[in-house]
Amino acid sequence: MLTHTQTTNLSRRDLLRTGGTLIVxxxxxxxxxxxAQSTPANAGSKPLDPKExxxxxxxxxxxxxxxxxxxxxxxxxxxIAVRQMAAExxxxxxxxxxxxxxxxGLTPDQGSTGGSTGLTRGGSEIRQAAATARQAxxxxxxxxxxxxxxxxxLSDGQxxxxxxxxxxxxxxxxxxxxxxxxxDSKAALKKPAEYAVVGKPLPRxxxxxxxxxxxxxxxxxxxxxxxxxxxxxxxxxxxxxxxVDESSIRAxxxxxxxxxxxxxxxxxxxxxxxxxxxxxxxVVWSEWTGLPGNDGLERFxxxxxxxxxxxxxxxxxxxxxxxxxxxxxxxxxFWPNQSHGSIGxxxxxxxxxxGGATVWTSTQGPHALRQNIAKxxxxxxxxxxxxxxxxxxxxxxxxxxxxxxxxxxxxKSVSAPVRVQWMRQDEHGWDPKGPQQxxxxxxxxxxxxxxxxxxxxxxxxxxxPGNRPYPALDAAGMSQDHGQGAGLLSQNADPPYYxxxxxxxxxxxxxxxxxxxxxxxxxxxxxxxxxxxAVEAFTDELAAAAGMDPVDYRLRGMNDPRxxxxxxxxxEMIGWQSRTSPNPRPTQGNLRIGRGIAYARYKQAENYVALxxxxxxxxxxxxxxxxxxxxxxxxxxxxxxxxxxxxxxxSILQTLSRTLHEEVKFDxxxxxxxxxxxxxxxxxxxxxxVDVKLIDRPEQRLxxxxxxxxxxxxxxxxxxxxxxxxxxxxxxxxxPERVKAxxxxxxxx
Numbered sequence: 207m208l209t210h211t212q213t214t215n216l217s218r219r220d221l222l223r224t225g226g227t228l229i230v231x232x233x234x235x236x237x238x239x240x241x242a243q244s245t246p247a248n249a250g251s252k253p254l255d256p257k258e259x260x261x262x263x264x265x266x267x268x269x270x271x272x273x274x275x276x277x278x279x280x281x282x283x284x285x286i287a288v289r290q291m292a293a294e295x296x297x298x299x300x301x302x303x304x305x306x307x308x309x310x311g312l313t314p315d316q317g318s319t320g321g322s323t324g325l326t327r328g329g330s331e332i333r334q335a336a337a338t339a340r341q342a343x344x345x346x347x348x349x350x351x352x353x354x355x356x357x358x359x360l361s362d363g364q365x366x367x368x369x370x371x372x373x374x375x376x377x378x379x380x381x382x383x384x385x386x387x388x389x390d391s392k393a394a395l396k397k398p399a400e401y402a403v404v405g406k407p408l409p410r411x412x413x414x415x416x417x418x419x420x421x422x423x424x425x426x427x428x429x430x431x432x433x434x435x436x437x438x439x440x441x442x443x444x445x446x447x448x449x450v451d452e453s454s455i456r457a458x459x460x461x462x463x464x465x466x467x468x469x470x471x472x473x474x475x476x477x478x479x480x481x482x483x484x485x486x487x488x489v490v491w492s493e494w495t496g497l498p499g500n501d502g503l504e505r506f507x508x509x510x511x512x513x514x515x516x517x518x519x520x521x522x523x524x525x526x527x528x529x530x531x532x533x534x535x536x537x538x539x540f541w542p543n544q545s546h547g548s549i550g551x552x553x554x555x556x557x558x559x560x561g562g563a564t565v566w567t568s569t570q571g572p573h574a575l576r577q578n579i580a581k582x583x584x585x586x587x588x589x590x591x592x593x594x595x596x597x598x599x600x601x602x603x604x605x606x607x608x609x610x611x612x613x614x615x616x617x618k619s620v621s622a623p624v625r626v627q628w629m630r631q632d633e634h635g636w637d638p639k640g641p642q643q644x645x646x647x648x649x650x651x652x653x654x655x656x657x658x659x660x661x662x663x664x665x666x667x668x669x670x671p672g673n674r675p676y677p678a679l680d681a682a683g684m685s686q687d688h689g690q691g692a693g694l695l696s697q698n699a700d701p702p703y704y705x706x707x708x709x710x711x712x713x714x715x716x717x718x719x720x721x722x723x724x725x726x727x728x729x730x731x732x733x734x735x736x737x738x739x740a741v742e743a744f745t746d747e748l749a750a751a752a753g754m755d756p757v758d759y760r761l762r763g764m765n766d767p768r769x770x771x772x773x774x775x776x777x778e779m780i781g782w783q784s785r786t787s788p789n790p791r792p793t794q795g796n797l798r799i800g801r802g803i804a805y806a807r808y809k810q811a812e813n814y815v816a817l818x819x820x821x822x823x824x825x826x827x828x829x830x831x832x833x834x835x836x837x838x839x840x841x842x843x844x845x846x847x848x849x850x851x852x853x854x855x856x857s858i859l860q861t862l863s864r865t866l867h868e869e870v871k872f873d874x875x876x877x878x879x880x881x882x883x884x885x886x887x888x889x890x891x892x893x894x895x896v897d898v899k900l901i902d903r904p905e906q907r908l909x910x911x912x913x914x915x916x917x918x919x920x921x922x923x924x925x926x927x928x929x930x931x932x933x934x935x936x937x938x939x940x941x942p943e944r945v946k947a948x949x950x951x952x953x954x955x
Contacts, residue, residue: 252384254314259342259385261314262335263292267381269363270302273336276316277328278308278594279412280570280601281856282912283849284324286410290845291329294396294404295336297360298376308572308594318571320602320728321693322812322910325845330908337393339385346379398843398904405904407848412596424568424595425553425627432555434477435616435626436484437678438470439636442875444494447681454488463487464619469682471612473620477627495874497723504540506723507644507665513720514668519700522711524650527659531650535751537744540937541643541736543724543870545879547863547887550598551633552605556613557623565590565614568597569606578607578673579614582684601860602693603674603727605637611676631880636677639870640729641667641692641722643736645699647744655752657763660712662699662740666733667692667726668718674727690722693732697809698917701741703763724872731913734808735861735920736938742804742921743936746787746928755784756803756925766807768814768901772838773805775899776816779836787929797822800930804921806914813914814840814901817858819894821926825949828942830927832862832894837915839898842906854915855896861919863888869939 252274253261264272273292279285285305293300306312308319316328340360347365348355351374359368366373396404415421440447447468455461455472461483464471470489474480498506528534555566569575572592580587592610600606609626617624628636643666650659672689679686696716749759757777764770780801793799800823805816819835839854867886871879879885924935933948 252312254312256314256316256331257388259335259338259387259389262332262389263339263385264382265339265343265376265380267377269298269375269377269381270304271296271298272304272306273332274313275305275307275328275332276313276573277319277324278570278572279324280319280568280597281599282324282853283410283846284328285412286408286849287325287845288329288332289411290403290406290408291325291333292336294401295333295340297340298363300403300408302363309591310572310576311591311593315573318574320570322912322914324910324912326908326910329845331389333395334391334393335389337395338387338390341390341393342385342387343376343379347374350374350379401904404843404845405902406846408846410849421596423550424555424566424597425550427555427566427595428625429555429557429623432557432623432625433473433475433620434480435471435473435613435624436480436629437612437616437626437632438472438484438487438489439632439677440468440491440681442491442494444496445491448490448492451488455483455486458483458486462620464616466615466619466682469615469678471616473616473622473624481629493875497872497874497876499874500543500723500870500872503542503642503723504644507642507719510665511720513718516696516716516718517713518696518716519712519714521713524648524659524661524711524713527711528648528650528661531658532653533751534648534650535744535747536646536648537747537934537936539645539647539736539740539743541739542868542938543642543872544640544729544864544868545634545870545885546599546601546604546637546640546727546729547868547885548597548599548601548604548633551628551630552597552609552637553625553627554606554610554613555623555625556610556617558614558617559621563617565592565610566595567592567606567610568595568600569610570600570603571607575607575610579610582611582676582679582686583614583618601730602640602732603638605633607674608636608638608676608678612678615678615682630882634880634885635877638674638725638727640732641695641724641726643695643733645736645740647740649744649748651748651752655748655754655759657701657703657748658710660701660710662714664696664699664714664716664737666695666716666718667722668720674725690726691728692726693728694809695733697737698734698806699737699741700810701745701763702769702805702807702810703745703760704765724870724877730857730860731916734806734913734917735864738804738806738917739920739924739938742806742918743924743934746802746921746925747934750787750928753786755786757782758784760803760805766814768840769805769807771901772814772816772840773803775838775901776818776836777803779838779897779899780818780820780834782818787925788932789929790932794822796826797824798930800926800928802922802925802927802929804918804925806917808909808914808917812841812909813911815914815918817915817918817922819922819926821923821930823927823930823945825931825946828945828949830866830923830940830945831892832866832923832926835894835896837896837898837918838901839911839915840901840903841909841911841914842903843908844900844902844904845908847900847902850900850911851898853911854898857912857916858896858919859888859893861916862894862923865920865923865938865940866892867939867941869941
């Protein structure tokens, strides 16, 4: 029981001695339990090997089915789409299927949920497992019905003759027993002509609870004896803890102060007491000024130490072709540091004690987090368990893993379960950032304006093997392998067009920088947003110089029918009329209206996306108002059109926010944009009409859709602004201040 301002001072060695092991009790709130209610009693001993069928699929005596998915649904609609994919193969109604996701004690490790792999890997692996299960169940039914398997079908939860007649239910055939089979990679999948549920807009199962306030988010999760914790962050990133005056919070009852070297936190039975204590505790920190400040960040990147250079795309030396080109063009583009901007700050609950513990988290990588917790806290990995609960959006590696480490550290220190809720200043100030990117583009064209040479130079933070370090463990002096990574940043910097009879010389070079000012992380469509912004805005510049309509210019360089279809479709949807840009004439008072378009094939190998939009620019105040967006999207097979459309719309609007508003500001010591005033996001009055056209190709490979549409947004906005004003915007975000400055530079002195 907590007493008045108890203090726990632990050395790093003492901390690692406490707690011993980490194992888990399994607990869910009501809404969460409903999703896993069909879990068999012996699920805790089920296999977790992705090669084993029983790792993915369990058939119960009543004929219902439970799926076990290592991927998690962070708002993408995975919960319904995976059910649909499995239902199609199993011949079981979707409402007879339950899904357990992201629980390291029950689900196989299918990798972290990112890169649009929720369905492309997670769903596809479960689909293959379900096909294997169908094959096995039909074989079982053949034995019981005394008929050849070729004469049987699995439908409506029964194995029955194709010609009709009595069948046998799958619950009778297997109910609550194991298949004890390997997943058969050659088990035949249903043909698209046979689909009954794939491609249907079935409702997401999580929506009713979310709309009625019954959904158990990680921020809502509680357990008996749980305490509330807050971490007290230093005034600057590299500061050390000098002293703590515990008497400053004497008036707040039942607070425990936890100090481990420079890690400082408070724990209380009441959350408000923990908040007050964290605010009022008098602390002295050392000074630290190791950041360059965001002013002049472009110069910092150009002059930074390069760890290595990498030629990412190499289709000949563009130098001679540039020199002999009819015309040459060059431009530089800059993308800023950005926060993940989760509306609800990160939260986790940890219960560490001798003999048993758990961590509840909304991480996108429960298995990776489990591995890190085991490694950094000295636990056997087999005794670490992390359980996914819904969070408030993540979009990549935000503060979810960091706050889980905070919670484990505090729980371990006070020998009680602890819930740690970050505050807004923690989320904006301390979450790892989507990194800054600088791109120099050069192109040479022939007399007809066709590209004959393309040279792209990128300055990017280098990836370093190891784990992204947790701030709490750094402060506590605990050993970590200080890795660094922000995703696949160097893709999509080459033009996606058939250029000059395919004889153009194209080279893309990445200068991987040894240092980056802020701790980097993967943020939705990492790297590709900035790269496509540069490529598609620069392509628009070439179209304007050639005196061609931007759509016609792109179509001239395309020979892929799927690419051509999305580009034409997006243009038709917005009512595109062929003409050159710019077209800067005042309309509707002083407003200037323009249209822009952008195209990308994601990673040059996946989704085809084209996006067109209309924007109004107010020159007096520099404000850009995007009024309407149309998007044509081809990701192959469409599993659930409603969930897919929702995902695409959300990704477009979030990227519009990043394009118009979002930029992390920092001085020599700390991030200074730590609230919604200093780090604004798109507001409801700014939301345009968004119209998405899905091009379903059921015979084609399935691609995910969490990221691809994002990458076309910034260039489409920049191109619309150019069409409306004649001004090129090459530095994001496109704030009113930047727009006014660009317009001012355009006017004659």
